[in-house]
Amino acid sequence: MLLPMATTYWDYIRVEQLLRLQGGIEDDESTITDHEVLFIVVHQVFELWFKLALRELTTLRDLFKQDPVPEESLAGAVGSMDRLTRIFRSAVSHFEVLESLNTRDYLDFRDKLFPASGFQSAQMREMEILLGMQDEERIGLGADGKYLEALKDPTGQSESPAFERVKQRLADKPSLLSAVGTWLLRTPICGSQPGDEGDEAAVEGFLEGYLVALRGATDQTIAEVIGTGLMPEDKVHARYAAEIEQARDFFFPDDLRLRRIRAAVLFIESYRELPLLAWPRKMLAKLVELEQAMVVFRQRHARMVERVIGRRIGTGGSSGVDYLDETALKYRVFKDLWTVRTFQIPTDALPPLADTTPYDFSERFDA
């Protein structure tokens, strides 16, 4: 291709091409209202943010699927996570612009949308899949259920570009969840690595020691709660005993791979001050931050929808706001990262580590 001698803003950004894309179904901006153009523009802006987010997520996934993940790339990965969260946070603020659309403004053109809906946003589905959401975790939508069905061409039920995108993404493995899991699996726990002799015992020893410390910290909490006199003693004991049981169930699943991954998350969170755990810990914090930003996106979208259309059925056929609220409550990918928070204890209650040298920079550089 022959490049022009001097680049212009309009050629580089493709301004004219971009500005021709807001004509709606009619493909003619002059025949639609300002309200409808706003509706189209805000959706397009979201799709552009989603495009960027997908690129960042793919790069991150590719980084974490390496074995080993180069230590020096973690700072960049954390930067990438930070960008992703910023994208979601600022995208959410666009809902506020769309809320300037009042109910009648929207109803005036809404009927021509059926059965189109954000439910058909292939890029949203791609992000969920790339992050690691499983099909069986999805909430069914109306009679026909499947999100993939909604991505087919509504006339002939044939495939569509949206369907094709999502199908390709489903085949593109591993997910970020899975890649990060494999990376976490290799974390040295009390200096022991998978494949080392006695690794299973080292992991179990760490977890058992931690549960003793958790019980100690919980006893202190129990004493404080009973001291307030606000709840009968037996109830307090029963509640906290159940929490300890939950911790044991969570940290000792039969699946040993999962057990080691959960132990690694706990180890990193507990001893994050050790130099070699600092960046991994930051990465875990960023994953939670991103997921939180996505949950806020879902909640904020639901509140905007409630304000604009009330509790009526969605154009995509869902119950509307109730469906959206359910997704905000239930859709989580990095569940273990959230759960470990329930069982963390204060710094002075942590079991001391016998040997911290495997987590020192000096140890690494001497080797």
Ligand code: HEM
């Ligand atoms: C007035 C504006 C909007 C209304 C009334 C609205 C309404 C709805 C409703 C009712 C649903 C549930 C599915 C259905 O039955 O249709 C939905 C889903 C969705 N909407 Fe919106 N929406 C609006 C704007 C937006 C914008 C600007 C975006 C940004 C991309 C968006 C993204 C989505 C996504 C991704 C879903 C699928 C959620 C899921 O299944 O997890 N919506 N919308």
